[in-house]
Amino acid sequence: MNALQRWIIEFGHPPVAPLIGYPGARLTETTLRQNLSDAETQTQSILAAHKRWPADIILPMMDLSVEVGALGLSVRFPDNESPTVEEHPIRQASDLDRFRNTDILTDPRLQSFLRTLSNLSDLPDAALCAYVVGPFTLAGLLMGASEIAMATIRNRDLVHQVVAFAARVVEVYAVECIAAGADGVIILEPTATLLSPAALEEFSGRHVAGLAEQLEGISILHVCGQTTALLDAMCNTGVDGLSLDAPVNFPGIIDHVPSSVIMIGNVDPVRVMGTDDTGEVQAEVERLRAGMAGHRNFILSTGCDLPLETPPENIDTFLITARQVNHPADDDGNQHCEETT
Amino acid sequence: MNDTKRERLAGIQQAVLAGDMDGIQDLVTAALAAGLEPDTILSEALTPAMAIVGDDYEKGERFVPEMLISAETMKMALEILHPLLKEDGIAPVGVVVIGTVEGDLHDIGKDLVAMMLEGAGFRVENLGVDVSPAAFVEAVRTHRPNFVAMSALLTTTMVNMQAIIEALCEAGLRDDIRVIVGGAPLSQEFADRIGADGFAADAASAARLAKTLIGA
Secondary structure, eight states: OHHHHHHHHHHHOOOOOOSSHHHHHHHHTOOOOHHHTHHHHHHHHHHHHHHHHSSSEEEOOOOTHHHHHHOOOEOOOOOOSEEEEEHHHHHHHHHHHHHOOOOOGOHHHHHHHHHHHHHTTTTTTEEEEEEEEEEHHHHHHHHHHHHHHHHHHHHHHHHHHHHHHHHHHHHHHHHHHHHTTTEEEEEEEGGGGGGGHHHHHHIIIIHHHHHHHHHHSSSEEEEEOOOOGHHHHTTTTTEEEEETTTOOHHHHHHHGGGGGSSSEEEOOOOTTTTOOHHHHHHHHHHHHHHHTTSSSSSOOOOOOOOOOOOOOOHHHHHHHOOOOOOBBTTTOBOOOEOOOO | OOOOHHHHHHHHHHHHTTTTTTTTTHHHHHHHHHHHHHHHHHIIIIIIHHHHHHHHHHTSOHHHHHHHHHHHHHHHHHHHHHHHHEEETTSOOEEEEEETTTTTTOOHHHHHHHHHHHHHHEEEEEOSSSSHHHHHHHHHHHHHEEEEEEEEOOOHTTHHHHHHHHHHHHTTTTGGSSEEOOOOTOOOOHHHHTTTTEEEEEEEHHHHHHHHHHTT
16 A cells, blocks of 8 residues: 555545645735745745645645756746746756756755745645656756657667756655655656657656655656556556546546556646636536546546636635545445545 | 659658658758659658658657657758749748747747648748747738747746737738647637637647648
8 A cells, every 4th residue: 555545544535636836826916926936925825725725635836947946047937927947958968067066955946845845734634745846857857848859769878867867856855845744745747748658667757666666755746738648657657646637538547547556637727627617617526526436546636737817716616516525434444435415 | 753753752751750860861862863853852752751740649659759850850851942942933831920929938849830830831930939929910920921820838828829819910910810729738619719710739730720721
């Protein structure tokens, strides 16, 4: 039994865990820039979000640029848009030398994320997970997405070296996230969606596996987009859970997923959660819940992080609808989902 | 066309499919020297090759890295062919102005679409990333395209597409062009809502959509 399964059983009812981060900034009327650079601001936004939307997994705001920014790369930082990395300087292995002695843990913004975790670590009745960027995605930020994609075929040695470097950076940060009070980490590996299953195993999977094995806590792998073809490769990483995006047909693939892997998802964060119709949110949550009925290895969530402009009443509806489930223990002490209504 | 010429076209097509970036320009140069016309090489070797690449991607038999390398291989062939096509007065299937919208620095999807469109015979004016509404308007005035193609990867930037369409309307240019949009968080519903003429879920379907809209 993995760490996430143990937590679900201890938790006592089926967890509901939409990926709420940015919408908290609306509740505190602060900008994303303020939240992503200041621990107290982000803490207050996450607390405000948790008060209104008491999800069972508490998450900070999703930011793929934390680690690469801590390495010293230039990050564009608009007030209310996701930060974006502006340079991708690695062209050859020797280009990594300038980063090898960088202590990412001294970076102020990375420190603010660790302090946010620490501030949130005592909240009762919920797990706290940190986000860390995946090794291949960090390597992609260092090299550029197109460049690393082509290099997986034309310059494999370089990719192996950059990903190995990235994996060590991620590990350092992930260990600190757990030390700061997180119960686990969600490894954000969106760039892996570019890869074939074999390439995912070669360039991402083994490093994700190493990270999951090393960490004391829950490990969840999140990959955006249509990842059905990558399912086996992602399961082979040995993570406790897979957080997958809306294009994946959960009811259609759940029978192919080992019961030891918790599937987390996957209401569409834009098409459904961004709608102006709460009835559509309710219908989608009910449809997914019905499709996954009887599967113990499922956590109802959104397919990806909710955008800043998500209507708050849609998140209300998501949680109200999702809570209409109970989770009695069966004879062997395990859990299963049943409708209460 | 004799068998030797057919073999040369097949060789070029195979080089694109295999992503032979080191060999493609020699093959194209040899084909031209053997008397093959530039537009024949484009329409009977490069375009079919990229269509196969797109089909394979949609079937899950080819992935983005392979697709990118095939597209780069095709671009290297076009570096030789484009000047010759211009000299011969061969008009492209259509003209496309493409860019990633303001605030968004992601280029991989946009560049794949651009390359698939080039492979389908379009002339592509690639404005790059972080393109403002004013820059789109200026490019439309300059290049007089059939299409404007916009890309966004972020939910925070996809909303900027509407501002570009509005800017084209205000400039009096909207009625002359078709607007197609794409990017991971987008949907047909979103495209309809902002007044775009089409939505493409991936690069292969973008090229098909453009050809359908233009009646090519």
